[in-house]
Amino acid sequence: TKMKMTKQMTINKNQIKGLSILLISRTFERTAFYMIMSILILFLTKELNLETTKAGTFYSIFYGIITIVSLFSGLLGDLTNRIKVVKIGMLLMTILYFSLIFLPNSYLILLNGFILLGISLGLNNTNISVFVGSIFNEKNTQIIGLTGFILYSIVINIGALFAPMIATSLRDSFGFNSIFILAFILAGISFVLYLIFSKIYSKLDLFIERKNEFETEKKYRNINLAIFLFVIILGIFIRFILQQRELTFTFYIRDFVVNGFNFNENQKYLSIIFLLIFVVFTLIIRKLNWNKIFKIVLVGTIFGFIAYSLASTFKATDVEKISQLPIQIVFIFLVISETILYPTISYIIYRSSPIKFKGLFQGISYTIVSSQLLIFGIRIYEKTNPNITFLIFSLILLISAISIIIFTKFIKNKESKLLEIDE
Known part of the structure; x- marks a missing residue:
């Protein structure tokens, strides 16, 4: 049994090679994307002389198209040839x-x-995340793909970190066209790397690609459906709260912190560092199962709960502002929470979704869980005060933590029965 478990918990050299090439390809693609996004509003207002409102509408339409196409492109990959779609x-x-x-x-x-x-970006998003999961070749109750989703988050953060700096430097030195030229070059490199990945992927004997073996997953449908529905609902609330760092928490820093500054500039550096630590952690703990996965989610939720609980106790006014140190602690705890929760929730949604429709449900989760609900946080912030706002956020996370504990016990029992059947 021990030898069998060891074999199940590893991936071969071709899988590692394929995943590595895919992640490098995604790094180049995300860098090109974030370069364009970082200068788009400025380009529209400076080069086209658009009003800020109209430029914002342009930006929203572009981002909306990506989101809408991402919702359906995964299904297209499920029903046709995912490699060709991307x-x-x-x-x-x-x-x-x-x-x-x-x-x-x-x-x-x-x-x-x-x-x-x-449209082109939307065709890629959900289908590439399916590749990240499927290359681990998980089946039955195996849980080994979390590391891939953490690495996937790292490459996205790398692109988001360096792209704005590169774009700003190019714009100041050579103008906007130089940014488009580099974006084209990076996209071209990404495309070539993807072609190399697709050849490796096509040669892998992956369970998810064996259409005639989908029926073997039947006995896991109930537990997977329960996990999927729970995490989708949980993800909406957790994402809503953690995204407040980018808006209500930023406003709080601006208004009530001595020499208030933008902590978000350091967020990408911290995220990459914490994600690397998270990767090491998942490699050390080899024998993951649903029970351990949900304990990881619980830890991430507790970090967020502690952060907003601390923030709710700070006393500050326009005259008597608070020092930066306690706010820095809250900020670091929030980044740790995001680092743990974002890739883990993405992985759970992938792993628990129906095997025939991984792409469809990745699209649904991308649209629902990633939806920007920040405006509701602002309304609470404006109608009450920062202390009450952060207390509400912490209570939502506390309720989430309690629900995770209850659900983990339920899943542990279900998983034990399935393992007995497998043996």
């Missing part, structure tokens, strides 16, 4: 980045160009 998306993306160099400064032409770009 190949088309990446080729179209590369061509469109190149076309940005030559497109005239016309609002309608650029809008149509960015709508097409949004």
